Amino acid sequence: MFRLVCINCGAEYDQSEIIYRCSKCNHLLTVKYDLESPGFTRADWNSRPLSLWRYKEILPVTGEPVTLQEGGTPLYHMKRIGEELGLKNLYAKHEGLNPSGSFKDRGMTVGVSMALQLGMKTVACASTGNTSASLAQYAAKAGIPAVVLLPAGKVALGKVAQALMHGAKVIAVRGNFDRALEMVQELCLTEGLYLLNSVNPYRLEGQKTIGLETVDQLGEVPDRMVLPVGNAGNISAVYKGMLELEELGFTDKIPVMTGVQAAGSMPVVKAIAEGLEVLEPQKDPETIATAIRIGAPVNAEKALLAIRQTGGTALSVTDDEILEMQRDLARKEGIGVEPASAASVAGIKKMAEAGLLDKDEKIVCVVTGHLLKDPETVIRQCDPPVEIDADLKSLRAVLR
Ligand SMILES: Cc1ncc(COP(=O)(O)O)c(C=O)c1O
Numbered sequence: 001m002f003r004l005v006c007i008n009c010g011a012e013y014d015q016s017e018i019i020y021r022c023s024k025c026n027h028l029l030t031v032k033y034d035l036e037s038p039g040f041t042r043a044d045w046n047s048r049p050l051s052l053w054r055y056k057e058i059l060p061v062t063g064e065p066v067t068l069q070e071g072g073t074p075l076y077h078m079k080r081i082g083e084e085l086g087l088k089n090l091y092a093k094h095e096g097l098n099p100s101g102s103f104k105d106r107g108m109t110v111g112v113s114m115a116l117q118l119g120m121k122t123v124a125c126a127s128t129g130n131t132s133a134s135l136a137q138y139a140a141k142a143g144i145p146a147v148v149l150l151p152a153g154k155v156a157l158g159k160v161a162q163a164l165m166h167g168a169k170v171i172a173v174r175g176n177f178d179r180a181l182e183m184v185q186e187l188c189l190t191e192g193l194y195l196l197n198s199v200n201p202y203r204l205e206g207q208k209t210i211g212l213e214t215v216d217q218l219g220e221v222p223d224r225m226v227l228p229v230g231n232a233g234n235i236s237a238v239y240k241g242m243l244e245l246e247e248l249g250f251t252d253k254i255p256v257m258t259g260v261q262a263a264g265s266m267p268v269v270k271a272i273a274e275g276l277e278v279l280e281p282q283k284d285p286e287t288i289a290t291a292i293r294i295g296a297p298v299n300a301e302k303a304l305l306a307i308r309q310t311g312g313t314a315l316s317v318t319d320d321e322i323l324e325m326q327r328d329l330a331r332k333e334g335i336g337v338e339p340a341s342a343a344s345v346a347g348i349k350k351m352a353e354a355g356l357l358d359k360d361e362k363i364v365c366v367v368t369g370h371l372l373k374d375p376e377t378v379i380r381q382c383d384p385p386v387e388i389d390a391d392l393k394s395l396r397a398v399l400r
């Protein structure tokens, strides 16, 4: 059993209501389960394959899910980068290895399943790219139409290609992501489309499983979890999952939640640094990591709580630091990620170099999207292939 609850005033809403914010105070909603007598054990979970659906008792989907086999992503021990930074236990949870190439699939398998469960006919989102790619793919699987709004000219090539190929109605808005999100929220409320951005509390339920899987893979709760922050849903979701594990009595600690933003797009960092109660939106965010080019994160309220209640922090990294870490991950660890994803590890590098981390800390960086999402940024950083005549003499010559 679960219900929707306002995180500010505690007002409760039935699970069948199509509602994204509290109708009394306009704050965000969350999904609450009865975890006191759950009717399942940790052994039940452990008997199932590693996947988002291992945790089905604390997910809101009651019927057959719309699934493309998301979750169960690898947790890599980053030995080389860890050694360089003096960190023995540095890990990357590679969410780029989900079906559409990002963590959004965890949210969309649940979100699109809920759309069907609630009888909704069309789904919609605004996106910096990955949300739209994932929504298009899951809507295709469900056999329902999807409408996606993108900031014109600011979405990486691979993501636009995915949204188009999976058959979404793709609309490029001459404005930034924040404006597109305002527009799609209005559209959904007035036209009855189902909104699947992370303001939808059901979507975040899927994303919380990143944390649950991490605990199962590591065999314990990490000391710290590090996430790139854009619309701030993922860090909020992972924290919620950790709280639920503790409430179930399955774990007895919560990781320190650490958010990393790009220096040109850092409203959460500013809010944490200045102790702001309410985040001040940043007007013209800019970064090479287009996935996190977001000035008015819709989940700021939840993310600030996640960071503050765990004694965590938010820090920024420059575009150069992001790209350097993207190359390091690719070349030193064999982990191919898009720029926004490299921000989490770049943030840890910065903290390690500033002497802010204990060498034994168990740190899990969530790397959120696949390298092929943004091929143009990759190609710009690399030397072009060496072209030769089709003979062995030429081949030997270039290898010399
Ligand atoms: C690849 C990637 N990383 C990180 C983020 C940030 O996640 P969130 O918006 O949940 O903070 C996004 C999207 O926002 C993304 O697409």
Ligand SMILES: N[C@@H](CCOP(=O)(O)O)C(=O)O
Binding pocket: 104, 125, 126, 127, 128, 129, 130, 131, 132, 196, 197, 198, 199, 230, 231, 233, 291, 292, 298
């Ligand atoms: N990076 C995101 C931005 C939208 O965030 P959402 O979590 O609210 O959908 C994207 O890929 O579009």
